[in-house]
Amino acid sequence: MSDFIRGGSFLTETLAPEQVFTPEDFTEEQRTIAQTTADFIAGNVTPHLEQIEKLDYGLTRTLLREAGEIGLLGADIPEAYDGVALDKISSTLITENMARGGSFGLSHGAHVGIGTLPIVFFGNEEQKQRYLPALGSGEKIAAYCLTEPGSGSDALGAKTKALLSEDGRHYRLNGTKQYITNAGFADVFVIYAKVDGDKFTAFIVDRDTPGLSIGPEEKKMGIKGSSTCPVILEDASVPVENVLGEIGKGHQIAFNILNIGRYKLGAGCIGSAKWAIHLSTKYANARAQFNTPIARFPLIQEKIADMAIELYGAESVIYRTAGLIEKALEVKEPLQATAEYAAECSICKILASEMLDQVADEGVQIHGGYGYTQEYEIERMYRDARINRIFEGTNEINRLLIPDTLLKRAMKGEIPLLAAAQRLQSELFTLGVHMDDGVPLSVEADLVERSKKTLIFVAGLAVQKYQKALAQEQEILRNMADLVINVFAMESALLRAKKKLAQSNQEQASLSIDLARAFVNRRFGAIEQIAKQSLAAMEEGDTLRAQLSILKKLTRHLPVNEKALKRKIAQPFLEAEKYAL
Template identity: 85%
Template sequence: MGDFIRGGHFLTESLSVEQIFTPEDFTEEQRTIAQTTADFIAGNVAPHLEAIEKLDYELTRSLLKEAGEIGLLAADIPEAYDGVALDKISSTLITEHMARGGSFGLSHGAHVGIGTLPIVFFGNEEQKQRYLPALGSGEKIAAYCLTEPGSGSDALGAKTKAIRSEDGRHYILNGTKQYITNAGFADVFIVYAKVDGDKFTAFIVDRDTPGLSIGPEEKKMGIKGSSTCPVILEDAKVPAKNLLGEIGKGHHIAFNILNIGRFKLGAGCIGSAKWALHLSAKYANARVQFNSPIAHFPLIQEKIANMAIELYGAESVIYRTAGLIEKALEVKEPLQATAEYAVECSICKILASEMLDLVADEGVQIHGGYGYTQEYEIERIYRDARINRIFEGTNEINRLLIPDTLLKRAMKGEIPLLAAAQRLQSELFSLGIHADNGMPLNIEEDLIERSKKIVLFVAGIAVQKYQKALAQEQELLRNIADLVIAVFAMESALLRAKKKLVQSGPEKAAMAIQLATAYIYQRITAIEVIAKKSLAAMEEGDALRAQLSILKKLTRHVPVNEKALTRAIAQPIIEMEKYSI
């Protein structure tokens, strides 16, 4: 897969197909792990989905224990603590295939991810020995307590306090944590509190800790089968040995774990979207109107095709990022490897959660009136999907993080964005039309290179105009983030299709090429609109007209026949009743 690539460098570098990982690169072992997970969900979880939705704690716990018995809770736990220490591709596949389990998939994800990983990465030896074997087997279930009634995205605004007892043997915690997944039945809580009122710090808190109590279940729109309760701390006596990491360094734990959570959330969205697409194609074949299955109607085919196109782009991003993290682990510690790709993790979260919303929405539409009833599973998928844009930092917060992180790294010289922006100034007035050499995806590759220039062009003007005040221009930062997301996704789809072409030849790569082409042309249109809005927000008169002239050169292209593309994409999906590339 090539050498280690720094995070964010996709904006300034042109990559080869050897430098990325794609789903077509899964090993037999990875495919077996994916199938094991899928079989577990289909055989052990799916028959009980209705009971799980009614918040049957004992059932969820017993199923988690069964998952633990076959290694599905210990993928990220080192072997020294009875874990199975799988590669990041394999653990991502587990997350993806758990998603078909609906709320159970969420309970699993919260346990193995944000609940367990703080101890894996930050626990001392005694803490790891004490907790990880039980968490990996499912004997104990974990929960993560960061959000409070007054602090959601502003995690450091937490009010929960921790005071050291006079004898030094305990910390006394007071405060309330809100919206805590698994709280109703968890045994172990990762709790954040401010020592002496100002030092943001993490603690491992056991359920039987004196002073800890659990509030009532929240009445939620979706994910009804997952437990979501307040965790109340009233003079809770936590042993001093349960302090996690260092005093005042809790933000390092919280933010690094959130990076992983964002990436894994994206993987779960991929799994849910694939299942929603399967259900929709199956229903479209079975539902007859006007003496014909609705799958024969071009507008239904267009919906199914667009669901697949969005899924292809998001899936390409998720597994490209998984491959980047896996490669980085060869030269970096696990947390450093994840932190390196903080931008990419935020992209995974935003792109996949919004993709799933589109897929679920179109799935309901294809089902018609039946999609609005609980008799059909697509209704639950639609409700469950909505939370993903809020979990792990809202999509708005993640959009602000993307340009902020890129600019900070550029100022440190970690990403050559400033040099690239300077070079662009000399290139802008000599842009020519790229010649089509007749090779597949040749024109699309040029469109992506032009899109990278658009990011640098718009962001460069914004930095020059506002400098440090740019932090207050949230609409512009959002727009820059959307341009960055589009570029990363377009390039991921393109490189994946090109790799398939190299590996399998034109005939077997036809579907991948169609999906990547459709994805890229849809995005280039959106990029032009976003860039125009951004320039108009910063300039006016002759300056704006000059900038729009440059943008027109950068976005100039001949549109493709989207009607033909979507019909070609829809056909095999309808025939197989599943997303299969």
């Protein structure tokens, strides 16, 4: 990879394939770590999935301890505190492969991510020495307490209070935290409360703290094997030395940790989707109707192809983002590196969680009636997938964060959106249909550039029309976010396939090329529809007609033969009975 790339710069810059990290770039060491994780899940966790689903705390803790023994809990913990200190690609691969363990993967993710990372990044030396070795080994398990009964998306609206005792040695915490993963068996809680009722602050709170109690398990739709309980604080006495970070700066911890949690959640969705494709292709080959394996039916092949196409796009985004963060760590502190890509992390969360929902849904459909029974694993995966669009910030909240983050960067001059909008005015007169010149992916490269222009066109009109009032136009902001998501995903898939082609030959890269073509063409159609909807929401009459005329120029293209492309894409996945990349 080349030099450091600014967050959001994909909106106005055209990157070369070698500037992005892709799954084809994994080192042997990274592949070994991924395989070690996969082997651990297959050998240690999978045989006990049914028992885990019954909320066996002891078993989950035992398995987490076993994971810690082989370094799967300490990937993001520095070596000075007995961690493994792996690169971010390796850490992401662990998260992806843990997802095969269903609810156990969630217990693991909450512990190593949002539970442990606040101490890694914000703890003082004494706190790190006291907690991190035990968290890295699995001797202690962590949980993260932000959500409350009255504040979910509005995290800073939390009501939990912290008052300093008269002797100045303790804070007394009062309030209730809700939907806390790992709460039933966690030893260490990162809890947010408002000091003196207004200074949002993070605390490290031990389970045996007087005044802390755990409520009953929530009865959930899915992820039944993960513990989800309220944490109740009634004059919980927390030593002043357990303040995490600075008084009144808890929002910095909360939001930075959520950035990491979002792209890691996306990685988990990738792992689950790969397993769903394995289950679905295996079933399609084995299941016969009308004396024919259903895998031979074009509509089943279409479903397999659609699953693979969406997964390819999301996987490209996840590892591009992981690569960006890894590269940024060469020039920035860890928190600065993740904050740089806050918009990209939100994209990871939205794109991958919605991809997994689609993949799991199609997996159930391929299984037919059997997919609706608990005898088949795809049923559990379908229920488990739904939560991903809710936690780590709902997809709706993340959609509002994306344009807000990018527009603020543009106002600071960090993203030259204004200059791009001015260039677009002159470029509109020369736009025509890009004819297929026989160069692989040249048409798709043109579609990506047109998508960027369409985004800049629509966003520019929205900013001009609403100005400061744009914050109240949530439907327009949502549409802007969807344009951004599609652009980043299309470009990620395109650059990945181009890189594969550059590293091999056209025959070896043919599947990647087909997946990228299908993904880019599908998302380009979505770009056009979102843009039309946005323009119609902002203007009417002759003004709208003029804008739609411009949009027609921007989105003029020849459609791809999806039927033939999908039939071709499905075959290698059905033959391998897995995500064959």
